[in-house]
Amino acid sequence: MMATSKPFRALIFCSLVLLLGLLASSSAFAAGLRYTIAVSQFENRSNWSGQYQLGDAYGAVLTDVLNQSGKYIVLGEKDMRSDAASESGQAGSAAQLLVKGVITHVQNTSNSGGGISFGGVLFGGAQSESEINVTMYIVDTASGRVLASKSIVGKSSGGGVLIGGGGAVFGTQHKDNMGKAVENAIAQSVVWMDQQLPAIKWSGLVVLNENGSIYINRGSREGVSVGQRLIVGQTRVLRDPISKEVLDETLSEIATLEVTTVKEKLSICSxxxxxxxxxxxxMKVLQP
Known part of the structure; x- marks a missing residue:
């Protein structure tokens, strides 16, 4: 990931100010439990290039906003790579959910307005618009199943100054517009994610069965508490033999657990x- 520039840091700050208010009103997180997620680097297929790598910027800002909200456990870059690998269905992933996406289209347009000429130099106004199209996915890391997807269009428009003369044109008509379009798209992304969570069951995985003491990979950081009841069972995932797409996922319940000890990243259950x-x-662990 490249070093962040001043405009990029300003983009993160503005995003946090605007989005934390939206996140504060969310009621999607059941029973005080927090989802552990990883945000993958977004793939940029738009052929757009600018002062920062757009795919890196989108994923980084989204990660910061989700982490600052306090409602998600957001894993770091190293864990992101391991969770991307776990999409193939490998058990044991630290994150329950992987957020990934593709930037499919970016557009900048501008129109110059009227102006005056002074000393052979034209001073005028300009209006510009920026747009970014992103397709997002929420993926269950244990099965690789896409739980939800959404196409998002972020837009921004603004004015600027156009200075021209001798065949050269300078100005600020595009200043900050692409950053604001990214910010707008991320605001929509976070609201959409929040809306999906009521339909996604919070879950964890069994780490160890030690003579009937069941260790799971969820702890105090995810909001697990002593006395909490959970169910555990064997997950059956049916895949298309050709495309490998997940067709169905069921849980055969084996036992009911009660949390007896809670540590930061794991809990022990009876x-x-x-x-x-x-x-x-x-084996998967779920809320009853």
Whole structure:
């Protein structure tokens, strides 16, 4: 990831100021539990280039906004790469959800207005518009199943100064407009993500079964508390034999757990009903 420039840092700051208010009103997080997520670098297929790498910028700003909200556990860059690999269905991923996307189209347009000529130099006004199209996905890292997707269009328009003379044209008609379009798209992205969470069950994975003491990969940072009840079972994922697309996912419940000890990144549970001997590493843990 390239070093952040002053305009890019300003973009992050503005995004946080505008978006944290939106996030504060969200009610999608059940029972005080927080989703552990990773944000992948967004792929830029728009052929746009500018003062910063657009795919890096979009993913970085989205990561910052989600992390600052306090409602998500956002993993770092190293964990992002491992979670991208886990899309193939490998169990044991630290993140429950992976957020990824593709920037499909970027457009900048400008129109010059009237002006005056002084000393052979034209001074005038200009109006510019910027637009960014992004397709986003929320992916279950354990199965690789796409849980939700959305096409988002971020737009911004503004005025500037146009100075021309001797065949050269200088001005600020595009100043900050692309950054504001990115900011607008990210605002929509966060609201959309918040709206999807009620339909996504919070989950974790079994790390270890030690003589009936069940260790899971969710702890205090995710909001797990002593006395909480969870169910555990074997997940069955059906895939298309050709495309490998996930067709269905079901959970065969084996036991009910009660949390007895909570640490930052893991919890220890006892079995209150069901078969303790049948619980294996990699099994999914859900809210009842």
């Amino acid at each position: 079995v209150v009903s069901g078969l303790a001997d049948g619980i294996e590493t990699g």
